[in-house]
Amino acid sequence: MEEFLKQFFDVGFMVDHFDEVLDGFWITTQLAVLSGILALIWGLILATLRQLPGKALMPVRFLTIAYIDVFRGIPLLMLILLIAGGIPALEFLPEWLRLPEWFGKPDSFWFGVLAITITYGAYMAEVYRAGIESVPQGQMEAARSLGMNHGQAMRNVILPQAVRKVIAPLLNDFVALTKDTTLVSFIALNEVTLVASDIQSETFNSSALTLGAIMFLVVTLPLARLVDKLISREQSRFTRGAPRVEAL
Amino acid sequence: MRSTRLTALLAVFLLAIASLAAAGCGSSDDDTTSAGGGGGGGGEPLTVGSDIPYPPFEQGKPGNYTGFDVELLEAVGESIGREVEFEDTSFDTIFLDLARGNFEVVASAATITDEREKTVDFTNPYYISEQAILVKEGGDIDSVEKLAGATVGVQQGTTGQEFVEEEGEAGDLRKYPQGPDAVNALSNGTVDAVVIDIPVAENAEAAGNGLEISAAIPTEEEYGFAVAQGETELLEELNEGLKETIEDGTYAKLYEQWFKHEPPKEIETTTHEAT
Amino acid sequence: MDGPSDGSGVILSLRGVCKRFGDLEVLRGVDLEVKRGEVVCVLGPSGSGKSTLLRCVNLLEPPEEGDIHLEERSICKGPGSGTGEQSWELDFVRQRVGIVFQQFNLFPHKTALENVTMAQEKVLGRPKAEARSKGAQLLERVGLADKLGEYPERLSGGQQQRVAIARALAMDPHVMLFDEVTSALDPELVKEVLDVMRELAEEGMTMIVVTHEIGFARDVADRVVFMDGGVIVEEGPPAQVLENPREERTKQFLGLVLEH
Numbered sequence: 063m064e065e066f067l068k069q070f071f072d073v074g075f076m077v078d079h080f081d082e083v084l085d086g087f088w089i090t091t092q093l094a095v096l097s098g099i100l101a102l103i104w105g106l107i108l109a110t111l112r113q114l115p116g117k118a119l120m121p122v123r124f125l126t127i128a129y130i131d132v133f134r135g136i137p138l139l140m141l142i143l144l145i146a147g148g149i150p151a152l153e154f155l156p157e158w159l160r161l162p163e164w165f166g167k168p169d170s171f172w173f174g175v176l177a178i179t180i181t182y183g184a185y186m187a188e189v190y191r192a193g194i195e196s197v198p199q200g201q202m203e204a205a206r207s208l209g210m211n212h213g214q215a216m217r218n219v220i221l222p223q224a225v226r227k228v229i230a231p232l233l234n235d236f237v238a239l240t241k242d243t244t245l246v247s248f249i250a251l252n253e254v255t256l257v258a259s260d261i262q263s264e265t266f267n268s269s270a271l272t273l274g275a276i277m278f279l280v281v282t283l284p285l286a287r288l289v290d291k292l293i294s295r296e297q298s299r300f301t302r303g304a305p306r307v308e309a310l
Numbered sequence: 311m312r313s314t315r316l317t318a319l320l321a322v323f324l325l326a327i328a329s330l331a332a333a334g335c336g337s338s339d340d341d342t343t344s345a346g347g348g349g350g351g352g353g354e355p356l357t358v359g360s361d362i363p364y365p366p367f368e369q370g371k372p373g374n375y376t377g378f379d380v381e382l383l384e385a386v387g388e389s390i391g392r393e394v395e396f397e398d399t400s401f402d403t404i405f406l407d408l409a410r411g412n413f414e415v416v417a418s419a420a421t422i423t424d425e426r427e428k429t430v431d432f433t434n435p436y437y438i439s440e441q442a443i444l445v446k447e448g449g450d451i452d453s454v455e456k457l458a459g460a461t462v463g464v465q466q467g468t469t470g471q472e473f474v475e476e477e478g479e480a481g482d483l484r485k486y487p488q489g490p491d492a493v494n495a496l497s498n499g500t501v502d503a504v505v506i507d508i509p510v511a512e513n514a515e516a517a518g519n520g521l522e523i524s525a526a527i528p529t530e531e532e533y534g535f536a537v538a539q540g541e542t543e544l545l546e547e548l549n550e551g552l553k554e555t556i557e558d559g560t561y562a563k564l565y566e567q568w569f570k571h572e573p574p575k576e577i578e579t580t581t582h583e584a585t
Numbered sequence: 586m587d588g589p590s591d592g593s594g595v596i597l598s599l600r601g602v603c604k605r606f607g608d609l610e611v612l613r614g615v616d617l618e619v620k621r622g623e624v625v626c627v628l629g630p631s632g633s634g635k636s637t638l639l640r641c642v643n644l645l646e647p648p649e650e651g652d653i654h655l656e657e658r659s660i661c662k663g664p665g666s667g668t669g670e671q672s673w674e675l676d677f678v679r680q681r682v683g684i685v686f687q688q689f690n691l692f693p694h695k696t697a698l699e700n701v702t703m704a705q706e707k708v709l710g711r712p713k714a715e716a717r718s719k720g721a722q723l724l725e726r727v728g729l730a731d732k733l734g735e736y737p738e739r740l741s742g743g744q745q746q747r748v749a750i751a752r753a754l755a756m757d758p759h760v761m762l763f764d765e766v767t768s769a770l771d772p773e774l775v776k777e778v779l780d781v782m783r784e785l786a787e788e789g790m791t792m793i794v795v796t797h798e799i800g801f802a803r804d805v806a807d808r809v810v811f812m813d814g815g816v817i818v819e820e821g822p823p824a825q826v827l828e829n830p831r832e833e834r835t836k837q838f839l840g841l842v843l844e845h
């Protein structure tokens with residue numbers, strides 16, 4: 063037991079390597095926040111495209127559905143490896159696109175952002191869709207009857223309601239996204255997992271990994287509680303007469 | 311109608327899972343079978359951890375592993391009367407895993423270092439190595455000094471990584487989970503140079519994908535097989551077996567086969583005291 | 586494509602209107618004329634197609650067949666052209682016809698005043714100040730001057746419905762459609778809504794009211810229409826249809842309803 067604690071919970075060790083692990087976690091945070099915001103926006107765009115009405119726009123709907131199915135069906139790690147292997151190999155692209163070094167972040171960072179946004183955009187699109195479909199039909203009817211066109215009705219009436227309804231599941235997806243940033247270590251980005259496991263292979267002590275995990279908890283635990291609070295608040299706010307759901 | 315279709319789909323799905331499981335049971339044995347039948351009857355098979363692939367030391371598919379480390383250890387195994395079972399494992403935790411008993415030996419182009427000796431014990435060296443700088447043909451990083459400021463790829467947890475961290479002053483050091491990943495990153499331009507064991511670099515050069523060794527870094531590294539600390543009996547057995555293969559010419563034969571030149575004389579006499 | 590120019594002020598006319606939902610024929614050839622300023626009450630059992638009729642008029646459910654003229658202009662293109670929204674004069678209709686729904690359908694994320702101003706600003710392009718002042722005026726008119734900043738969830742059913750009426754009126758419609766607007770209300774809240782509708786009628790608004798409130802029909806309607814099975818069975822002045830119905834079906838229906 064003594065051995066185990068020393069191997070995984072060596073506090074002195076954690077203190078010594080704190081700055082290093084924190085630097086890695088800072089990269090993780092930037093990756094998560096940036097990809098998360100982009101995915102939230104991209105998901106909303108996809109969801110809107112998916113339900114544009116009218117025969118003429120069927121190809122758009124079809125392509126959007128295909129996109130969502132494909133990128134919810136491919137594992138994120140594979141996509142990361144494919145993007146990091148594939149894009150630099152596209153000779154015809156200009157250098158600054160092939161090996162992006164924007165804002166001082168290495169290409170592995172940007173490939174990570176791309177892969178995560180592509181994938182989580184697809185997941186979030188489905189969440190938005192559930193939200194849109196849960197807005198009562200009468201809302202669209204009222205908006206259209208007042209003379210609003212489809213776009214105006216969506217922007218002013220449907221989407222504001224839909225988004226409010228799905229904030230909780232969107233946040234859950236965001237938490238999942240935050241943890242999935244660790245997959246970008248596979249293309250040598252110095253995010254927290256790579257840094258911590260590196261320390262482990264040099265020193266043969268695993269406490270840095272434990273420290274990294276704790277840093278994640280510092281972020282994900284409050285988010286989880288926030289989600290609970292949001293769920294119970296939104297339940298009562300906009301649903302006339304609907305029963306309160308007990309927050310677990 | 312809907313429910314029978316659903317039931318049918320469910321049945322197909324379960325059947326698929328069941329057949330995958332059955333297939334999995336069949337082949338999981340293969341993962342750890344002795345690669346190519348390493349002789350010697352009696353005794354339990356010797357379990358070996360190795361980060362595969364790392365050509366030309368270890369490569370191939372489960373059930374069919376080959377490479378210098380693999381065949382040498384098989385020869386050693388034969389002379390001590392034990393069959394050998396290789397297990398693919400990731401390099402950055404390989405010594406910890408050995409210490410924990412996941413397997414009995416590590417044969418993975420592993421350099422003997424003081425740091426590692428704190429956790430495991432090494433046999434006498436079975437290979438003397440250098441690092442190499444691998445670049446794209448015509449690339450201009452041809453010395454350690456020129457690594458400064460460049461984007462350099464290494465395999466995580468290797469002495470190549472250590473070297474670059476200490477001497478290289480790379481602008482951006484990329485640590486990849488596996489050796490071949492670093493080489494791929496070089497091919498597609500993500501990194502400017504790769505620092506990696508010479509034989510691996512030679513292998514990459516020979517593959518004809520436009521990569522070449524621009525410089526050798528004589529780091530005077532020695533590879534050894536590793537065992538968990540305190541396994542003195544096993545250690546002695548392995549050292550004995552190693553000596554035999556050198557004496558009866560098997561070592562030289564394998565060396566020439568995999569590295570295309572004669573083994574250095576020192577190999578016959580270098581020893582290593584377990585600390 | 587103008588309809589017959591009618592000196593007597595026909596504002597809305599329907600000819601041979603048919604509507605199908607899949608295999609179900611809901612409207613089987615409806616002919617109806619509504620004059621400017623007329624209040625027409627539509628009665629009938631459920632499934633008779635009365636709601637669908639209203640929703641055809643404002644093109645929420647474009648008809649499969651038939652002709653509809655609004656202010657002497659055709660708003661649909663005749664048989665077999667119900668293929669998509671593009672074939673209809675949506676804007677023309679929606680800016681002249683207002684509708685109030687049984688389920689209110691107020692926008693829950695907006696205050697009462699915002700509900701009334703939103704379409705004014707977005708559709709008609711009225712400046713904010715103008716929209717707000719008109720909105721406040723209308724809400725006052727329906728008796729909700731003190732509820733401008735309230736969200737729908739805090740209003741009673743009757744109050745919400747009155748906001749809905751104000752919201753429709755804010756667009757200055759020429760025709761107002763009421764789709765069983767009191768059916769979802771508690772009985773004690775029905776009167777306040779009917780009173781607003783009564784006032785509206787007195788001010789000369791053209792109204793088509795689908796309702797179960799026979800009393801209202803008797804007092805306010807210029808004409809009562811009885812529908813059953815997707816057609817108009819009988820129509821005429823309230824005194825005639827309600828007291829002395831000609832058709833057997835009308836008698837049956839009224840018999841059932843008036844029994845309460």
